[in-house]
Amino acid sequence: MRETLRQLSNRQLETLNVIHKKGLITKKNLQAITGMTLTTLNRVMKSLEDKKLIIEVGTSESTGGRKAVEYGVAKTGVYVIGIDISRTYVKLIISNLKMTIIKREEFSMNDSFSPEITVEKIIGLIDQKLLELSIDKSEVLGIGVGTVGPLDREKGIMINPKNFFNENWSNVSLKEMIEQKTSIPCFIDNGANAAILAEYLFGNGKDLKSIVYIHCGIGIRSAVITDRIIIRTMNDSEDAFAHMIVESNGERCICGNKGCIESYSSIEAMIKRFNLRVKGSNNDEEIREEDYKKIFDLALRNNEFAAEIINKGAEILGIGIANLVRILNPQLVILCGPLIKNYKLYYDMCINTFHKINYLNNEVIFSKGGRFKEDAIAIGAAAMVIEHYIAK
Numbered sequence: 177m178r179e180t181l182r183q184l185s186n187r188q189l190e191t192l193n194v195i196h197k198k199g200l201i202t203k204k205n206l207q208a209i210t211g212m213t214l215t216t217l218n219r220v221m222k223s224l225e226d227k228k229l230i231i232e233v234g235t236s237e238s239t240g241g242r243k244a245v246e247y248g249v250a251k252t253g254v255y256v257i258g259i260d261i262s263r264t265y266v267k268l269i270i271s272n273l274k275m276t277i278i279k280r281e282e283f284s285m286n287d288s289f290s291p292e293i294t295v296e297k298i299i300g301l302i303d304q305k306l307l308e309l310s311i312d313k314s315e316v317l318g319i320g321v322g323t324v325g326p327l328d329r330e331k332g333i334m335i336n337p338k339n340f341f342n343e344n345w346s347n348v349s350l351k352e353m354i355e356q357k358t359s360i361p362c363f364i365d366n367g368a369n370a371a372i373l374a375e376y377l378f379g380n381g382k383d384l385k386s387i388v389y390i391h392c393g394i395g396i397r398s399a400v401i402t403d404r405i406i407i408r409t410m411n412d413s414e415d416a417f418a419h420m421i422v423e424s425n426g427e428r429c430i431c432g433n434k435g436c437i438e439s440y441s442s443i444e445a446m447i448k449r450f451n452l453r454v455k456g457s458n459n460d461e462e463i464r465e466e467d468y469k470k471i472f473d474l475a476l477r478n479n480e481f482a483a484e485i486i487n488k489g490a491e492i493l494g495i496g497i498a499n500l501v502r503i504l505n506p507q508l509v510i511l512c513g514p515l516i517k518n519y520k521l522y523y524d525m526c527i528n529t530f531h532k533i534n535y536l537n538n539e540v541i542f543s544k545g546g547r548f549k550e551d552a553i554a555i556g557a558a559a560m561v562i563e564h565y566i567a568k
């Protein structure tokens with residue numbers, strides 16, 4: 177199937193790409209978008225049908241006139257694998273060309289998960305799930321991985337990501353490890369870029385041109401699409417926004433600076449700040465990073481330290497977002513990740529702070545979780561593979 181796609185002409189690729197992005201489309205609308213003559217379009221579509229890449233799906237809703245036949249991409253025969261490697265978990269999805277998830281698996285990470293053990297477990301899952309679904313490896317276009325930066329994207333190397341529970345996550349040749357063991361091409365990007373791609377192409381950001389995606393977990397990870405282009409940072413790291421300084425002479429950050437968003441708003445920072453406060457007090461016990469949920473349980477039970485630290489973290493994030501919105505003027509800001517999903521307290525405080533200090537006459541919309549919620553990184557990673565083959 178990879179070879180079939182590689183051999184498509186520009187017109188075939190363009191047509192397939194439009195059908196893929198639109199989901200369902202009539203020939204008339206395809207003609208309007210591609211500008212091809214009907215004869216050319218008929219020929220192109222016939223060849224795509226023969227290659228089993230597109231199918232006639234049904235007819236469009238009647239708007240008074242005749243119903244028109246709609247086309248979509250094939251539901252079987254072409255598959256992609258999307259993997260989200262985060263610090264606390266790994267998620268794997270198998271999707272068809274339509275971007276429908278047909279299998280989803282997840283496992284938690286702890287300090288025993290070295291890169292080798294993690295990749296081994298991923299490969300095991302891929303083999304097992306493909307077998308269960310009776311999918312041959314030749315039908316898999318590729319494996320996309322959204323992971324933690326900084327990266328050497330071309331070589332597929334995770335350079336020195338911070339805060340993995342296992343200490344061996346440094347200079348990890350992820351692409352090579354996966355390709356050697358599966359013989360399937362692998363593409364990597366940072367998780368935030370993968371997620372924003374999913375939302376931009378198929379989710380809440382569809383038809384918009386400028387969006388911001390912020391994932392709040394162990395670290396604060398972000399991605400930006402401005403004027404339909406992903407803005408890439410140095411080494412494709414996803415923590416550029418996280419190290420925006422919002423308090424001069426504030427908390428010492430892991431980057432060496434003081435007062436970064438990361439040093440207040442991430443899980444890592446909140447646990448660190450809580451444990452510092454707890455030291456020397458007889459009332460509370462220190463919390464391990466893996467047990468970060470405890471800090472929110474404490475806050476909900478009116479623990480003063482915990483509530484203060486969470487409120488401060490969310491407030492600082494709100495200030496950072498106001499700064500970012502001022503610079504980029506996005507149409508949509510998607511907030512996601514365990515802190516957003518699980519703790520209303522944190523999300524509400526962040527949004528309220530933003531509205532208090534945002535005096536721009538803009539119409540930025542906030543989305544809690546976007547369309548794909550916690551699946552966004554894995555779906556975006558899968559979409560990245562398809563983009564490699566069909567988008568120009």
Ligand SMILES: [Zn+2]
Binds near residue numbers: 437
């Ligand atoms: Zn920093």
